[in-house]
Amino acid sequence: MVRPLSVAFVHPDLGIGGAERLVVDAAVSLQKRGHRVVIYTMHHDLSHCFAETRDGTLDVRVGGNWLVPRSIGGRLHILCTTLRSLMLARQIVNDSEQYDALFVDQLSAPIPLLKYTHAHIFFYCHFPDYLLARRDTLGQKLYRAPFDLLEEFTTGEADEIVVNSRFTQETFRRAFPHLSKIPKVLTPALNFEAYDRPVDSDDPLLRALRTEKQIVLSINRFERKKDVGLALRAFALCLQENGPDRAATSNCCLVAAGGWDPRVVENTQYLKELDAQAKQLGLRTRTIAPQRASKEALALLPEEAASASAIVDDGATDQLASVDVLFLPSFTENQRAFLLSAARCVVYTPTNEHLGIVPLEAMYMRVPVVAANSGGPRETIQHGQTGYLCEPTEDNFAGAISRLLAMDDDKWRAMGDAGHDRVKLAFSLDTFGAKLEHLILGMLQRPTGASVVLGVLATLFIFFAVTTTLLLTWWR
Structure with a gap:
């Protein structure tokens, strides 16, 4: 008999895409298996979301979006998204509720900060973000470089890393050569109902x-x-x-x-x-x-x-x-x-x-x-x-x-x-839920702790973020 767990999902934008469908289905599958589930997100539009997130099926909490905009003049999206994710992580850390595990989805930047919840971190990587970004100019390459490093090192801070396909698994290994962890494959499923x-x-x-x-x-x-x-x-x-x-x-x-x-x-x-x-x-x-x-x-x-x-x-x-x-x-x-x-x-x-x-x-x-x-x-x-x-x-x-x-x-x-x-x-949800539960339980058997690189990463990132924002504002 598996004891009920308390699991929080951390997802950037709870819209209606494939990534959001996976998060909703994963949360529902764990909830059906008797676990307590909460979803934290930076954006949740009730007119543009899946039914389970607005009809009371899932507990959705919004944060991290009150100070930093989505972009600055239509630019600096990754900078703003990262800063917003850190604000959301701060809210979760300060939350009085305690969680056994945090299911972090898509964005790895807040992982070191989230480790101060003393929960185990389960990171679901759909695809390395830096492979999706454009680098057509020298300016774009310089702008993205710190975020690429941040993504690799913060991903490595997770206690368990999972990807959605064998293709992504192989891509992950090529994208992050400095990480010794080999991610497991957990293919998404459908909620047939x-x-x-x-x-x-x-x-x-x-x-x-x-x-x-x-x-x-x-x-x-x-x-x-x-x-x-x-x-x-x-x-x-x-x-x-x-x-x-x-x-x-x-x-x-x-x-x-x-x-x-x-x-x-x-x-x-x-x-x-x-x-x-x-x-x-x-x-x-x-x-x-x-x-x-x-x-x-x-x-x-x-x-x-x-x-x-x-x-x-x-x-x-x-x-x-x-x-x-x-x-x-x-x-x-x-x-x-x-x-x-x-x-x-x-x-x-x-x-x-x-x-x-x-x-x-x-x-x-x-x-x-x-x-x-x-x-x-x-x-x-x-x-x-x-x-x-x-x-x-x-x-x-x-x-x-x-x-x-x-x-x-x-x-x-x-x-x-x-x-x-x-x-x-x-690709049934029952099969997916059983595999997800098994992976989380296995992760919980291993020790976790606060990140030793958090201070350095946070200091470097904040310095870079402020400097870049000032330079680009001046340049415009």
Whole structure:
């Protein structure tokens, strides 16, 4: 019999992305196993989060965001995020509650400070952050260098390090050559209950999505690294007069849905870029505004973006009859469930994605997946059985999409069933929760203590942060 543990999760921004889905599912899985769970975060928007974090299922506490902004003049994001994380860590250290373990997610900077809670630190690394940052100029390289060192040394302060795939494990070993610890692999899982819920067909937000066309679905944050443009180019190729399987692909629509936050400049810029790119490709587009979007947020959407209510009231039976590409930023969970139940295929375009929750979601919902033949999808998708792994070119993606659109229904259903069975067997939340509990219990058997490098790291970082801020402010 395992004694109940007290576990706190520390996550930067509790939105609706894959990393957030993992944190929520991990917290729910431990809670179901009888452990007490709290989530600390720097941002939690009740209109832009998973249901479990707003309906009382999980105890969510927000902190670290009252003094330092998200950025300074649209710049210095990593500096501000790191400082905010240290403020959140200070709040946790000063909290009167005691925890057996802290599940720290994505950002390692606060780990040395969090060790003063006397809790064991479990760090879940989705992907080394420094590999995701741009270094196109000497200034960017100099700016990032201290943060890269900070990331490596603070990651090494964790009592247990876990990654989400074998691909990330190998990348971690190359990225952090000075760390002797080899991270364990704990692949994310799905909370099947969340996907087994029936779609609320009376939801008025669904009427804007109803169509007699075959739906090609892309689900990704509106970030350039997700390469949603590849889906646009491949889809346009499918629709060309001389494209493959013209008869099957002529009556279809691409729905590009994903996380979109008006506070994130890249989100707003990239959505507009995609809309312009689609029109240049000769595709007819429509953008549906997020539910309850503010006037300021609406102004950041592509021109002629429509609210759901405006679409609902136009009286058309097929709302997408004159649309080739529908952009759906910040979709609801019910919209996601509807789209996954209606899609003919899901297109997953990132290259070298560390894992990718979307392919798992699609396969569980019996939808074949077309994904780049790299990174985590190679560990989840079985080529030719649950979908197709392709080189990231529009020709290869268009060919795979066309095959699925033209595929015999019996063969298509068999591919969908194979994906469902694979996810149910290998990626269940119960299995994930048991492995996570086992790893935490094993970690608790080992000693932990306050970091001996905290003072040096904190002093160097604060000096660098203040100096950089002053220099860049002066330079501007």
